[in-house]
Amino acid sequence: MMQFLGLGILTWITFLPVAGMAVVLLLGKDNKQAIRWTAAVFTGIQVVIAALIYMGFDRGMSGINTMAGFQYVEKVSWIDIRSFSWFGNLKIEYFLGIDGLSVLMVILTALISFIAVFASWGIEKSLKGYFALLLLLDAGMMGVFVSLDFFLFYVFWEIMLLPMYFLIGIWGGPRREYAAIKFFLYTLLGSVRMLLAVIALYFSVSVLDPATGEKVHTFNMIAMMNPANFEPGSLLEGVGTTWRYMAFIALFIGFAIKVPIFPFHTWLPDAHVEAPTAISVILAGVLLKMGTYGILRVSFPMFPDAAVAYQIPLAILGFVNIVYGALVAMAQTDFKKLIAYSSISHMGVVILGMAALNTQGMTGAILQMFNHGTITAMLFLIVGVIYDRAHTRGLNEFGGLMNQMPRYSAVMVIAFFAALGLPGLSGFISEAFSFIGAFQAFRWIAIASTIGIVLTAAYMLWTLQRVFLGTLPEKWKDLPDINGRELFMLVPLAVIVIILGVYPAPAIDLMSSAVNTLVDIVNAQGAMALIGQ
Amino acid sequence: MLPHILESAKLFYPELALTIAFCFVILAGLVTRNRIFTGLAGMAGVLAALYFVSVQAPVDGTAFSDMLAVDGFSRFFKIVILAATFIVQLFSLQSAELKSRAMGTAEYNALLTALALGMCLMAGASNMLMMYLALELTSITSYLLAGYTREAEDSAEAALKYVIYGAVASGMMLYGISIVYGLTGALDIYSVNQALGSGQVNLWTLILAGILITVGFGYKISAVPFHFWTPDVYEGAPVTITALLSVASKAAGFAMMIRFFRVTFADLIMGGQETGAWAMLGGFEWNEVLAVLAVLSMTLGNLVALWQNNLKRLLAYSSIAHAGYMLLGVVTMSPEGVSAVMIYFVVYLFMNLGAFYVVMLVADKTGSEEMSAYAGLGQRSPFIGVAMTIFLLSLTGIPPTAGFVGKLYIFSALIGAKMIGLVVIGALNSVVSLYYYVRILKNMFLKDAAPGGAVFGLSVPEVAMLLLLLVPTLLLGLYFGPLVEYAQASVSIFGIPR
């Protein structure tokens, strides 16, 4: 376990942004450059730590449901209530750790946050507040991916709401107030359901305290994955009971709103359109993944019976997301809205892949989470670049930009082709894995979902055509090409997209043993439920 | 008899301290008009009471021939009540509203201590006569304090409404008490319980009596449908008093209600020895009545709050909704539920008083309690803006604030009792509440200040006061172990087997 100054490396990567926030708040209001660089330095260190984690990560360890399988574990008792008579003992731990499921997300979060800081360089209004909130948001996201105590997980999950509300609400577009409150209400609606499921889990699960030999209720996620820990007679005990299905659905809705899965998606286009570029990048790049990560980390291993039972409905939701997102994207004339709906479509692939409940599907899903994070971040940055120059996002107002902005066009072509799944770019690999997995599990849904790929290709290419080909309108004659700062953000992402497109092994190696374990748990325990019925 | 009375008096030190302070402040008011002096004298009384409560031996017993129970439960609520009173007394020293009053504030400070006395008696009363007297003491004092500063027409109307509603509610309660007396021939709740448990008591008569008594409780905790006075009185009364009514008076009402239902109607012998859950005498499920009140209070309070533009009115409806959440804890009729209510009150004490303090500061500086006065507050006074944000998030119940812990325990108690329908309603209600709390945030941060909305600074005492409320609101959200342990250890109600 790596440590620095007595604190574990995961603590560092999670709370560095909070330290950054404190520094930003101490700086003078008018010291704008210092504020920007503080944020950049702190998120930069975060990227370095992420790289260290990547290099030190043991590919052979599986994680998921065994304590020993987690890496960089930090476990400290946080709240430990020893009570008498009727009240059970309560134990909340500061419990961090990562496995193959979360390591990619940690890297993604660090990377996207760093890029988001540079994407925010042009912000002028209340700069101090902006960067403070951005860093807090960063800490919240990172915390979600590294925490293994459900209480801690929930706290991090909720901590992000407020910064996001303000970042959209203060620095957003014309309808920002509406978009911000809509985001806030939707996510809270989801998370209170999640909270109820968490409490129900907490009541049902107890472990023996090694020190005293007493039964202790715990928020430990890993303990919740072991069917033996469920107390007899408790709410969620057994397999395939109504309460278990209800808890699964409650959790699922909480996560589905974040993903967002149709029909809970309506907050997303509003939030994306109104949010400033950097926030859109974070929203699409990291926040959406928290939903799918939650399903993989929590719903599947804790409720394998329900996961198996709801496999087909889940797959159908994935299909709807893919096709619906693509169809609506096609109808958009607002560049940013188009990308927003394409996100819904691409997250559908993740859902479809994980619903397959086999190795290929889940590998594809997790890889797609990472790839979509990088690709969508590029797409939103690209929109930001053109919006900063033209102050419009109307697709039909552009044309013939190929010659006017050649370097911009090159980056954009890479991003678009990656998004539509061109072989040789990362999007292709993950979509292919997802579809192969899905095809094995539920042939017809997988086949129907491929319509989405065609539709995606159609609207992506059509968009390229509308922006780049044709004649350049008179008013855009003076548009400058992409500048150094913007390239600095886009090029690393493009490199990752190309490398993972050609040679995805570095990413797949990280997760393969975790994915195998997850698939085994779900299928073994889920099968028991089916036999039980 | 005399030895018993002397023995009882030892358990009565907190209340005695308050009584002495009350008399002293009245007399001091005849000599001096110094606002600060009488204020400090009142505070000394409350602090002394707080001290006496905290040094009481952790033994359960009763005083004055079973009139007053002195147990963990009442001690806990007395601490909440006295702490709230003390904080409000601190507010009162700063309040511009009170400073502007020419007549001096000796009566005001005296009545505050009398109110604290009444509420402490409510927390401990274990005899229905005592309950009624304590309720009346609290009510009459509240009427006077609510109408203390303003001479405006609408606040006169509010005060009148308060008096009339209060009179009707306490009258109905008294009627219910008399029926119970007629049925059992006893006034102290232990004997009543015994009589109910042993004899053949007409169930319908008992239900009628119980409902009438519940009206009195419902009025005190402002639960729907006994809430009509709340918005008007909260709006018309001085902010300090509104804050106190919303926390302490509600706590006293809850303490009395829980003790009444727990001791009077619960079957002390049958069932619940292992889980501690209560079984009801006569098979009538009182918790269903309370569940209806809870759901109505939460839903109506939250929905009506959506349309409010006056902050005090908004917080009035929000306090109705919070009464609903806390009632949910009582509905479980289990120690978990009761301890959840107790935890909620500690949390609510800080966050709600905090929100009211901000309302007071803004009203003192801008002269307005309307939503529009908050436009751009985030820029005009960042510290107030951030503090208010944290208080409001806490009221919504978002981690890592203390409000989350309160809701967590209420919801836990419900899920532990397998009352899933109620917990879902409660959870959805907290989403609704987010909307109106965020409306304030929106005004503070998303809107620009109106022209003329000057930047205002804070004096050192004001910052200290805000921090005093802010720090616990955050700290209890992150480290709530001691609070929970203390609350769970304090659930002991005298006369109830553990």
Added chain:
Amino acid sequence: MTLIDVIFWFFAAVTLGSAAVVVFSRNIIYSAFALLFTFFGVAGFYVLLGADFIAITQLLIYVGGILVLLVFGVMLTNKVVSVDIKSGTLNAGVAMVVVSLTAGTIAGIFYATEWKTAPAEMLQPTTAGELGTMMMTSYLLPFEVASVVLLVALIGAAMVSRRDRSKQEAA
């Protein structure tokens, strides 16, 4: 019918009849005077119940104190304020329904209930001594708290009246 019954019905008739006048009279002064008989009737009940001390208290406080004050108040304000003080009726229909429902419920329940009654031999010639002892022993606390309630009410009365004066000065 024994003599006690006759007396009971007499007091009942007086109480209810005068109470009806209190409510239905359009002239508030008549109402105030009719209240006198209501109080008398209730005092009679107390005597019948053997609660002699309460009966006397009822006469002293309600008739001698409160009612006289009330009549004073009515007559004085009648002169000062030019508006006639009259009691009218609003929403008679709704009120009728609500009242009859409530009264019906209460009456039904009272009729059906078996009340706990004290054995007759417990009745003592006078209760004053007993009451005094109780107030100083088992009911000491309520007795003392009642004094605080009265003190608060006293302060309140002073506050309210003083404010009125200051308002007049301001105006």
